[in-house]
Amino acid sequence: MQSIQANNYPVHFNEIGYEKLNQHLKENKYSNLFIIADTNTNEHCLPKFLPLLETDLTIEIIEFEAGEINKNIETCIEIWNVLTELGADRKTLIINIGGGVVTDLGGFVASTFKRGVDFIHIPTTLLSMVDASVGGKNGVDLGNLKNQIGVINTPKMVLIDTRYLETVPQNExxxxxxxxxxxxxxxxxxxxxxxxxxxxxxFDHLDALIHRSVEIKNIIVMQDxxxxxxxxxxxxxxxxxxxxxxxxxxxxxxxxxxxxxxxxxxxxxxxxxxxxxxxxxxxxxxxxxxxxxxxxxxxxxxxxxxxxxxxxxxxxxxxxxxxxxxxxxxxxxxxxxxxxxxxxxxxxxxxxxxx
CATH class of the missing domain: 1.20.1090.10 (Dehydroquinate synthase-like - alpha domain)
Structure with missing residues (x-):
């Protein structure tokens, strides 16, 4: 499926996404690699993802409890502290793998840590594939108020692999x-x-429907x-x-x-x-x-x-x-x-x- 060129970053689909990700890792001299996931994606998605990574970088996984209730500045502080303790620096790469809570929060963490480090989104829910991971919005909730704190900052790439949807419940x-x-x-x-x-x-055409949805959002975002x-x-x-x-x-x-x-x-x-x-x-x-x-x-x-x-x-x-x-x-x-x-x-x- 053809990649989509967004504002300063590409959106890749399925197998080609891993090729592009591994190529990116080879071409950029990162000091280390941190993966931010919630408890759900750590259990269900990381076992599928990690074997596809081709890198000699030290990989650290930072997990937080799943759920919108944890999309807040307190969770960010905990992650910033872990990044600091484990030696993250300006040449660190952060990969956010999960649904909209993970990509929103992980993108905000990366955009603000040491005034900004590179990050990549790997959305694993339908919502994050067609919405949350596309467009450069990163942020957290302020109490019960949605997305009140955040920045607009683009990832290095977005990798959409629809096979992760096999782990997603019907209501999601x-x-x-x-x-x-x-x-x-x-x-x-x-x-x-x-x-x-x-x-x-x-729904065998689901990939094409997701591609069109990303395309529509990207057309709008590119204009503004x-x-x-x-x-x-x-x-x-x-x-x-x-x-x-x-x-x-x-x-x-x-x-x-x-x-x-x-x-x-x-x-x-x-x-x-x-x-x-x-x-x-x-x-x-x-x-x-x-x-x-x-x-x-x-x-x-x-x-x-x-x-x-x-x-x-x-x-x-x-x-x-x-x-x-x-x-x-x-x-x-x-x-x-x-x-x-x-x-x-x-x-x-x-x-x-x-x-």
Whole structure:
């Protein structure tokens, strides 16, 4: 499968990725190699990965506990201390192998340790393959607030090997699918329509679908690497979705949502807002809502949940001058950014979701 040239780095797929990785190790005089993994990828993915490495470098593995709850500055401090104790220097290479938590956090650790060392991402979940590892965003959560601390800094390469998906549970696969559906809704109507009947999809074509999703995100990011303009389109479903995800993460009475589960709700809500701003038709909204609800279980919202979720919107990173900014779809396959939305319309969107 053809590699994709992103902004200052390549994205390689499957076998060729290991060839390029080993070539990179030979051509660059690194002092040592650190692999950052969580408990899941250390157990399930490293046994597949390590035999494919061709290097005489000293390899150290740094493991942290899996889960979004550990994507914080405290985990970073622990890893920075381990790097220091084990002799990491400016010529160290860090490989982050895992899902979005690992690539986000590992990229942030590498970007800030000694003012920045080289790093490579090897995403192992569908979500991290099509979203988290592509685009140069690295960071951690601040309490329950998603990705509040971070930098935009690109890896030396991204290696996507879809064989790692054999270790991923079905609910995690659905979580990643949400980002692929988003890419269709904001950029490629034909790609969206491919997913309208999941039973008819030939998942032998999964590699090609992942490749197209990475391609779509890369096209957008290449035009606007620092998210001043069109890259904001990738936030469709995320303004409300992130607030919902954060609320369920901090609330002990709620079952924590996977990222894609929250974003699926966000896309339904923000499609409703798009409808009532006359950006999409009723037919398009019905198609989006029906499709997403057929894939993802309904999330139950009590009346006293909504106000705290709306309060979390003020922390959204897209806000400017105190105003909440939405990226809304303008017909399936197109996007309109920097849209202000009144609270009443957001409340109506929740009511419609529950109906």
């Amino acid at each position: 696969m659905r979580s990643g699918l949400a980002e692929m559906l988003k890419h269709g809704l904001i950029f490629d109507k034909a790609y969206w329509e491919y997913f309208l009947d999941l039973k008819a999809i030939d 690497p620092t998210e001043q303009n069109i890259r904001k389109s990738l936030n469709f479903g995320h303004t409300l979705g992130h607030a919902i995800e954060s609320y369920f993460l901090e609330n002990e009475s709620k079952t924590t949502l996977l990222h894609g589960e929250a974003i699926a709700v966000g896309m339904i809500l923000e499609s409703y807002i798009s409808l009532h701003k006359k950006l999409i038709t009723q037919e398009e909204y019905n198609e989006i809502k029906t499709t997403l609800k057929s894939i993802y279980d309904d999330v139950v919202f009590e009346e006293n949940d909504i106000d705290p979720i709306l309060e979390l919107l003020i922390h959204d990173k897209k806000n400017e001058y105190g105003r909440i900014q939405f990226a809304l779809i303008e017909g399936i396959g197109q996007i309109k950014i920097n849209q202000s939305v009144e609270n009443e319309l957001i409340l109506n969107a929740f009511q419609d979701y529950k109906s």
